[in-house]
Amino acid sequence: MRKTISIPYRRLAPAIALIVPLALVAYQGALARPLPETPILRIEAGAHGSDVTGLAADAGGKLLATSSYDKTLRLWRLADPSAPVRVIRPPIDFDREGSLYTVALSPDGSRAVTAGWTGSGGDSGSWSLYVFDTASGEMVKRVATLTGRLLSLAFSADGKRLAAGLKDKPAVILFDTENWSVVSRDDEQRDDMPSIDMDKQGRVVAASLGGTISLYEAGLRNKRTIDSPGGKEPAIVRFSPDGATIAVGYSDSPRVDLLAADDLHLIASADTRGIDKGFIVLAWSRSGNYLYGSGYYERGGRNPIRRWENGGRGAGRDFSITNTVVTRLQPLPDDSLAFTTQGGTFGLLDPMMRLVWEKKHGAADFRDQHDTLKVSADGGTVEFSFERFGAAPVRFSLATKALSPGEPPDPKLAGALTEAPGLKVIDWNDTERPALNGMTLPLKTHESSLSLAIAPDQKSFVLGTAWRVLKYDAGGKLAWEADAPGEAWAAVVTGNGKFAVVAFNDGTIRWLRMSDGQTLLSLFTHAESRRWVAWTASGYYVASAGGDGLIGWHVNRGADKTADFFSIARFRDIYYRPDVVEKILGTLDEGQAIKRGDAETGRTTKSTDLAALLPPIVTINSPAEGAAVAASKVSFAYDIRRLSREPIKSVQLRADGRPIAVVEAGATPIAEQGTIEAYIPRRDATIEMIAETASGIWSEPAALKLHWTGPAEEIKPSLFILAVGISQYRAPELKLALADKDASDFKNVFDQQQKAYRKVEIVTLENEKATAAEIRRALEWFASAPTSHDVAMLFMAGHGVDDQGGRYFFVPQEVGPKEALSQGLSYQDIRRALASVAGRVLFFIDTCHSGAAWGDPGKSATDVSRIVNDLNSPEHRIMTFASSTGRQRSYEKAEWGNGAFTKAVVEGLKGEADFFKNGYVTTAELDAYVSDRVSKLTLGQQTPAIGRPFGVDYPLVQLR
Amino acid sequence: MRRSTSFASLAVFVLGAAWCNSAAMPREGERQDVAIVEEVSPGIGDLRRFDLIAAGRSAELGQDGRIVLGYLKSCWQDSIAGGRAVVEPLKSLVEGGALTRRRVECDAAGLALMNSAGLVARGGNSVAGAALPEPDVNLYGLSPIIISAQAGLLVIERLDIAAPPLRFELGENRVDLREKDIALDANGLYRFSYGASVIVVRIDRLAEPGRAPAVGRLVIFR
Numbered sequence A: 001m002r003k004t005i006s007i008p009y010r011r012l013a014p015a016i017a018l019i020v021p022l023a024l025v026a027y028q029g030a031l032a033r034p035l036p037e038t039p040i041l042r043i044e045a046g047a048h049g050s051d052v053t054g055l056a057a058d059a060g061g062k063l064l065a066t067s068s069y070d071k072t073l074r075l076w077r078l079a080d081p082s083a084p085v086r087v088i089r090p091p092i093d094f095d096r097e098g099s100l101y102t103v104a105l106s107p108d109g110s111r112a113v114t115a116g117w118t119g120s121g122g123d124s125g126s127w128s129l130y131v132f133d134t135a136s137g138e139m140v141k142r143v144a145t146l147t148g149r150l151l152s153l154a155f156s157a158d159g160k161r162l163a164a165g166l167k168d169k170p171a172v173i174l175f176d177t178e179n180w181s182v183v184s185r186d187d188e189q190r191d192d193m194p195s196i197d198m199d200k201q202g203r204v205v206a207a208s209l210g211g212t213i214s215l216y217e218a219g220l221r222n223k224r225t226i227d228s229p230g231g232k233e234p235a236i237v238r239f240s241p242d243g244a245t246i247a248v249g250y251s252d253s254p255r256v257d258l259l260a261a262d263d264l265h266l267i268a269s270a271d272t273r274g275i276d277k278g279f280i281v282l283a284w285s286r287s288g289n290y291l292y293g294s295g296y297y298e299r300g301g302r303n304p305i306r307r308w309e310n311g312g313r314g315a316g317r318d319f320s321i322t323n324t325v326v327t328r329l330q331p332l333p334d335d336s337l338a339f340t341t342q343g344g345t346f347g348l349l350d351p352m353m354r355l356v357w358e359k360k361h362g363a364a365d366f367r368d369q370h371d372t373l374k375v376s377a378d379g380g381t382v383e384f385s386f387e388r389f390g391a392a393p394v395r396f397s398l399a400t401k402a403l404s405p406g407e408p409p410d411p412k413l414a415g416a417l418t419e420a421p422g423l424k425v426i427d428w429n430d431t432e433r434p435a436l437n438g439m440t441l442p443l444k445t446h447e448s449s450l451s452l453a454i455a456p457d458q459k460s461f462v463l464g465t466a467w468r469v470l471k472y473d474a475g476g477k478l479a480w481e482a483d484a485p486g487e488a489w490a491a492v493v494t495g496n497g498k499f500a501v502v503a504f505n506d507g508t509i510r511w512l513r514m515s516d517g518q519t520l521l522s523l524f525t526h527a528e529s530r531r532w533v534a535w536t537a538s539g540y541y542v543a544s545a546g547g548d549g550l551i552g553w554h555v556n557r558g559a560d561k562t563a564d565f566f567s568i569a570r571f572r573d574i575y576y577r578p579d580v581v582e583k584i585l586g587t588l589d590e591g592q593a594i595k596r597g598d599a600e601t602g603r604t605t606k607s608t609d610l611a612a613l614l615p616p617i618v619t620i621n622s623p624a625e626g627a628a629v630a631a632s633k634v635s636f637a638y639d640i641r642r643l644s645r646e647p648i649k650s651v652q653l654r655a656d657g658r659p660i661a662v663v664e665a666g667a668t669p670i671a672e673q674g675t676i677e678a679y680i681p682r683r684d685a686t687i688e689m690i691a692e693t694a695s696g697i698w699s700e701p702a703a704l705k706l707h708w709t710g711p712a713e714e715i716k717p718s719l720f721i722l723a724v725g726i727s728q729y730r731a732p733e734l735k736l737a738l739a740d741k742d743a744s745d746f747k748n749v750f751d752q753q754q755k756a757y758r759k760v761e762i763v764t765l766e767n768e769k770a771t772a773a774e775i776r777r778a779l780e781w782f783a784s785a786p787t788s789h790d791v792a793m794l795f796m797a798g799h800g801v802d803d804q805g806g807r808y809f810f811v812p813q814e815v816g817p818k819e820a821l822s823q824g825l826s827y828q829d830i831r832r833a834l835a836s837v838a839g840r841v842l843f844f845i846d847t848c849h850s851g852a853a854w855g856d857p858g859k860s861a862t863d864v865s866r867i868v869n870d871l872n873s874p875e876h877r878i879m880t881f882a883s884s885t886g887r888q889r890s891y892e893k894a895e896w897g898n899g900a901f902t903k904a905v906v907e908g909l910k911g912e913a914d915f916f917k918n919g920y921v922t923t924a925e926l927d928a929y930v931s932d933r934v935s936k937l938t939l940g941q942q943t944p945a946i947g948r949p950f951g952v953d954y955p956l957v958q959l960r
Numbered sequence B: 001m002r003r004s005t006s007f008a009s010l011a012v013f014v015l016g017a018a019w020c021n022s023a024a025m026p027r028e029g030e031r032q033d034v035a036i037v038e039e040v041s042p043g044i045g046d047l048r049r050f051d052l053i054a055a056g057r058s059a060e061l062g063q064d065g066r067i068v069l070g071y072l073k074s075c076w077q078d079s080i081a082g083g084r085a086v087v088e089p090l091k092s093l094v095e096g097g098a099l100t101r102r103r104v105e106c107d108a109a110g111l112a113l114m115n116s117a118g119l120v121a122r123g124g125n126s127v128a129g130a131a132l133p134e135p136d137v138n139l140y141g142l143s144p145i146i147i148s149a150q151a152g153l154l155v156i157e158r159l160d161i162a163a164p165p166l167r168f169e170l171g172e173n174r175v176d177l178r179e180k181d182i183a184l185d186a187n188g189l190y191r192f193s194y195g196a197s198v199i200v201v202r203i204d205r206l207a208e209p210g211r212a213p214a215v216g217r218l219v220i221f222r
Helices: A014-018 A568-575 A578-587 A590-601 A739-750 A772-784 A817-823 A827-836 A864-871 A900-912 A923-937 B005-015 B108-115
Strands: A040-043 A052-057 A063-068 A073-077 A086-088 A099-105 A111-117 A127-133 A139-146 A150-155 A161-166 A172-176 A181-186 A195-198 A204-208 A212-217 A221-227 A234-239 A245-250 A256-260 A266-269 A279-284 A291-295 A303-308 A316-322 A326-331 A337-341 A346-349 A355-359 A374-376 A381-384 A394-397 A402-405 A449-454 A460-465 A468-473 A478-483 A488-493 A499-504 A508-513 A519-525 A532-536 A541-543 A551-555 A564-567 A617-622 A633-641 A648-655 A658-664 A673-679 A685-693 A702-708 A719-725 A760-766 A791-797 A800-802 A808-810 A840-846 A856-860 A879-882 A920-922 A945-947 A955-958 B033-040 B052-054 B058-071 B076-087 B092-095 B098-103 B137-141 B145-148 B153-158 B166-169 B174-176 B189-194 B197-208 B218-221
Touching: A052 A111, A052 A326, A052 A337, A063 A099, A063 A111, A073 A111, A099 A150, A111 A150, A161 A195, A161 A204, A172 A204, A195 A234, A204 A234, A212 A234, A212 A245, A234 A279, A245 A279, A245 A291, A279 A326, A291 A326, A303 A326, A303 A337, A316 A337, A316 A346, A394 A519, A460 A488, A460 A499, A468 A488, A468 A499, A519 A578, A532 A578, A541 A578, A541 A864, A551 A568, A564 A568, A568 A864, A578 A590, A617 A685, A617 A702, A633 A648, A633 A685, A648 A673, A658 A673, A673 B098, A719 A739, A719 A772, A739 A760, A739 A791, A739 A840, A739 A900, A760 A772, A772 A791, A772 A827, A791 A827, A800 A817, A808 A827, A808 A864, A827 A840, A827 A864, A840 A864, A840 A900, A864 A879, A864 A945, A879 A923, A900 A920, A900 A923, A900 A955, A920 A923, A923 A945, B033 B076, B092 B098, B108 B137, B108 B218, B137 B218, B145 B189, B189 B218, B197 B218
Parallel strands: A052 A099, A150 A195, A449 A488, A719 A760, A719 A791, A791 A840, A840 A879, B137 B197, B145 B218
Antiparallel strands: A040 A551, A052 A063, A063 A073, A073 A086, A099 A111, A111 A127, A127 A139, A150 A161, A161 A172, A172 A181, A195 A204, A204 A212, A212 A221, A234 A245, A245 A256, A256 A266, A279 A291, A291 A303, A303 A316, A326 A337, A337 A346, A346 A355, A374 A381, A381 A394, A394 A402, A449 A460, A460 A468, A468 A478, A488 A499, A499 A508, A508 A519, A519 A532, A532 A541, A551 A564, A617 A633, A633 A673, A648 A658, A648 A685, A658 B098, A685 A702, A800 A808, A879 A945, A920 A955, B033 B052, B033 B058, B058 B076, B076 B092, B076 B098, B145 B174, B153 B166, B153 B189, B189 B197
16 A cells, blocks of 8 residues: 555555455465464564554653554654564454554553454454553453444543544444443444544544544533535544644545534634645644644655644645655654654654654565566566665575675566567556456456566466456466465566566565465565565575564464464574475475475474474563663563473573573473562663573563663773684685685784773684684683673684585584585584673674585585574574675685675774764674675675674774 | 783783683693682582682582582572582583572672782782772672681771771681671772782772672682
């Protein structure tokens, strides 16, 4: 729905039902009852993945809540919107269950109420409203007796009442929030109730798409109803803060009316000159000085927010904020304004209407990319853009498992065939009546055709619509249809005719088997971070560094409880299967791909009962999120909820990624409720608690931020560096040009860092000194020398190789290619050393040179993304800078004097990465610099993989 | 910097960024105390409270035995109940027992300095002098624990303000000032003199009263 076309409001809000947002698993027809117990794979990119349908704030304007068709409710702290403080997941199914249409937040911020396509699997066919405790995220009440889906909500000023507007059987209901009983209801409404509001006196105003506006006295008494004066579809009603005026916007008319709140007579209409489409959102500033509105109208490709002065009676001025339809506006104290949009963007405007921040989902915008989407004949390489209209295309290759720039053009990639002799498809682009050779291809009511791709043999074609992907034969007979996870904006049939590759509104590109429409492979790429993950129907995946945090399993806990969610990274050992993903397009069948992958890697894949392996859920009950602390000893009260029979083996508490407390079970199991007393660092810190089951599966971290208000730490850290670089391998075929110099140049940066560190200790092992025994010995030193106050860096440059099972080995100087797996230094050894370091630890790895010695000159012999993801997982949280992604090669050049990666690292540490010009280079600055610099040096052929624990940043060098 | 010759030479090596295969690590056979016994149940071998112990030492705790070990380098405090505990350089290896490990506040670098065999830390001038010395170690408890090689006289002098000195006979070569109800001042700078050895101590601004973890309030005279 992001395409900024005028959409009838009935289709936008109430017909949410027709949208299947972000479901990763194919639509399965009729609603399943009861709720699925099997885990459901979902995208989780840190923000809403579909249109934001609800936006609410507490009275203080500190806590915000957003709801979305993406089946999540998110809570945000206005002071730190970098990530939601909590993602609340209602029960869902594979279909529409769980799509949320609206949200309300109690004035004290303790309760979030939401509903939508919720509870349809319930006992009596009725719909449900959910009440969540914002502190824990738990569902504290389900009101399962709604006669229709709920479209609008409004709390009273004292939080004791909640007004709700319904569709299906339109009604206005007033709840007592103490016991959630119905205080009063009005079932005499004629049509859907898209908007409702309550003033300080408890009066309720409600809009009906039947063309009426109703005003109720407190307690929902003494209804007065009028025909809406400015249009037939009033979409939004809002009381002014003083309760004297009601602003009304319409979906079918550009009018904005101001009604007297005592008798609903028309006082005035706001200045909407020059606007030809309706205002579907309105909001008053808390002072009442300004009225804001937005809707479908555009100005130069932007969707402005209009602000009227003088309580809506003054001049209107447009502010161009976004290029998508604004779906909600929420006034905040100090006259700032929060907004949400279609597509999932959430942002804040200051009182001058300047953008303070915006949080985007990060999905690629595939609109108007009919000519941009290109695919290789075998489907293994796909080209697309993150931006609408297709600027700056990028290329994803399953072979290298990396994104690279789309320039220069690759003649082996082909776009959609949209014309062919005897196959004249017209009106396929954004109409509801596409036709083949003059014959209309029937679609559902309001279903728009959006994309077309004719098969190379010209005997069939694929039509992508807002809701489905349809394959027709040349005679117009429907061969199959597949439900879409969002609008199918662009499609290509591969040259071998085996796949329809379709780019959807949820940011995924999916490979549909042409024979039957089954989705074999899906790819999600994050536009800002360029992280990506590609997965098969059962969840076998391959991912970039950080990419395995983009999808996970949603697990229902019944109709009355908040669902659980587990990143797929929790099950990396089971589902990380690059071998399977690589083979899926060649075999056209997941089962065959697994068989071949097993044969190649020596694994035996068994069917996985995920439910039996689910890790526990950890909750930190105190201190509260954002709590201020001035003493370093803090008691953390926790709950552990087990989801399987597996006992809890250990619990860890981490501060900014480093462990500060560990509890391991002895003869008696670990208590599922308890307190851990720990010392936190004397700074603002992110605390994470995780628990491990007996079979070694870790929970998702329970996290909170603590604000340090005491005196700062007084001890300067020491720095410990182990730099290993091998160019002169004993085996001539392994010789490299610059790996030894890379190690030397890296450590040289830190020779003069006495200002930043109490002392600097460096060990370098180059060439013939870097034998397996010496490296092991040095790793022992590296693991044990730093104290808890210190910083330790391990730099390794040379050859690395994976065995068939994907296990990594670093190749010491005296070891030849044939002995690399038996005599090399295993990843386990390296990880053990890194994890043992008491202080902060960083790992720099550049071992992704050509795999020629291992028979694959085109690629690296290692898949470094797996290492980066493993080290960055909650149980390790080791910051890692790797030279490249997946099986990309690392490049070096004599004129650079280094490999591209080390050149960028050294440049950055010497000051180029000091973006804030404050004399320090921090880990975040180095991350940003190295990512950009390496890509530029190598013309996009090499992309560093960097795993940096979220929110962790500290200085590495002091420049002056 | 108040370092002995041996430590100073290590520091030069360190800053010079040279690698010597043996310099940074203890020599073979050299005893290196890595942990302090903070608490121990009666009858666990010959272990006593405030014993400094080397890596490799183990303790059989049986079913009900308990030991708390503070690690000098990692600042881990391991509370172990039951089973067998083996002292490793940075933490305990526990077999069959329950473990609660927490990172406590301690100045591991200062502890390493004091714990170095042959090191004699030398404190700075008193308050009458011009500049206050940098502390050798930061302590996170108001009541330090002093461990010495043998009995002798310990003098504690305040350096940053004028105050009467404290004097103790270390009859047992270990003393916990908490047991003598003595608490130093938070943020105070003190000189601990014992025979010819002097260590300058800063009591941390947030130092805890009473029974703070031992590794965080340890003063060692070798």
